[in-house]
Amino acid sequence: MTSTNTYAPSREDFAALLDESYGENEALEGAVIKGKVVAIEKDVAVIDVGLKTEGRVALKEFQGPGREGAPKVGDEVEVYLERIENALGEAVISRDKARREESWVRLERAFEKQEKVEGVIFNQVKGGFTVDLDGAVAFLPRSQVDIRPIRDVTPLMHVPQPFQILKMDRRRGNIVVSRRTVLEESRAEQRHEIVANLEEGQVIDGVVKNITDYGAFVDLGGIDGLLHVTDIAWRRVNHPSEVLTIGQTVKVKIIKINHETHRISLGMKQLLDDPWQGIDAKYPVGARIHGRVTNITDYGAFVELEPGIEGLIHVSEMSWTKKNVHPGKIVATSQEVDVQVLEVDPVKRRISLGLKQTLTNPWEDFAEKHPVGSEVEGEVKNKTEFGLFIGLEGDVDGMVHLSDLDWNKPGEQVIDEYKKGDIVRAKVLDVDQEKERISLGIKQLASDPFAAPAAEEGGADFKKGAIVTCEVIDVKEGGIDVKIAGTDLVAFIKRSELARDRADQRPDRFAVGEKVDARITQFDRRARKVAVSIKALEVAEEKEAIAQFGSADSGAVLGDILGAALKARDSEAKKATKKKKDEE
Secondary structure, eight states: OOOOOOOOOOHHHHHHHHHHHHHHHHTTTTEEEEEEEEEEETTEEEEEOSTTOEEEEEGGGGOSTTSOOSOOTTOEEEEEEEESOOTTSOBEEEHHHHHHHHHHHHHHHHHHTTOEEEEEEEEEETTEEEEEETTEEEEEEGGGSOSSOOSOOGGGBTOOEEEEEEEEETTTTEEEEESHHHHHHHHHHHHHHHHHTOOTTOEEEEEEEEEOSSEEEEEOSSSEEEEEGGGTOSSOOSOGGGTOOTTOEEEEEEEEEETTTTEEEEESGGGSOOTTTTHHHHSOTTOEEEEEEEEEETTEEEEEEETTEEEEEEGGGSOSSOOSOOGGGTOOTTOEEEEEEEEEETTTTEEEEESGGGSOOHHHHHHHHSOTTOEEEEEEEEEETTEEEEEETTTEEEEEEGGGSOSSSOHHHHGGGOOTTOEEEEEEEEEETTTTEEEEESGGGSOOGGGOOOGGGTSOOOSTTOEEEEEEEEEETTEEEEEETTSOOEEEEEGGGSOSSGGGOOGGGOOTTOEEEEEEEEEETTTTEEEEEHHHHHHHHHHHHHHHHOOTTSOOOHHHHHHHHHHHHHHHHHHHHHHHHHHO
């Protein structure tokens, strides 16, 4: 009998074999493996992944932009094995996760090499959009969608297009991409090629792409050029939309090309004749022209003389009389005006115009109508520390200086008697047309009391020692104010000069309107001073009486002498009065 030794595995051996088999399979979990489609059931594909098990994948995971489409029985596909067996004894697999794993590997390689990747924008989220990068989902910030902000992104949705990866974080599963970077790179290459074929001075056709306040951007076939508002036309263009519309085809001239920044400056007016050529012959200084106000500023108004030619009326040349007034209160936009050419500068392309020069100079007109010495009437417009301003005919002002207000009183004192709005008369003293000044005088309406005629000319002899008759015009505590009869001369007789005797030196002895005789003690025409004294007259009369009717040692009584002198003076006065009546 032959004995054969057979090996019967123990329970421990079987457990070890089972653990080894499961350990190998469990290592496959979380990896991408290949499987074979064995059946299609409604909306799922049954896939045999080996391992003596099958799994199910929804058909929609095979569909979508940039994907291969629904699989067929017998197709070999890659899936992601999440778990070898679930409660139903099936493998848990996913085509989406498999594609995502494949994509991450491919995307990381592209990110390291700074290569572009293809993706599809499929949804809008806060701050941007989500992009499917063949299984991996990336975030596209709104600022990275296009070079310029765009309102409608619908045409870009669900369309395969290139993107540049800006940032990747495998651990967090974050990917940030940019479409703008791709466009800028492409545009830069295109711009460089286009700019290389352009030359300054070249005339080409372009399409108005965008209009701003300062100009318009013109598409020159892949690159934009700026047509500044000042280069659209020779005439003033307030806004480019006055001349251009978006989509309009225009012929432009390349003025300047910056090859470093690829910026191109364009011009339209450069294709037309320069209206400034020979401008000084066309608009000579002194010529009067008709124009239209196009723009008003704080410093003046611009007037269009012809299309492309404008001149400036400075605010100082707008009105003869309206000073420190905004130009908008004198002229209005689009108003037709007559102007005079004051200066032409062809180099700086400037024409200075004058509006007031086409109107009558009120200073010349006033000088013709009111020569020096004539009398005028006007309203007190203003009072200043140096005089009065009087409004006169022709909307001009004249000034009465403080020194020309009154012959006798200080101007600082007299000016308080005038109020704004008073109507006054004055005499024209001087008219300076160049400086636009009119000097007036109020005191000149009356004769200068210090210019009174001499005795030999029939007037009083106003010299020191002369005897004059005065009228009391005011009685004060310290003396009296008197006016010399027949003149406008006013003098003040202080208390000590009212009488020879101290007892009679009382101002209350006199009454306003009373006539008294006095002697001139000072008369200075240059200093315009006159002083009179009753005391001086009495002293003089006393000396004269003593000399005529007695001497100091004759023993005559002073009262008798003065009485005789007064009688003699009264007798002479009566004879003079009788003679005058007889002559009349």
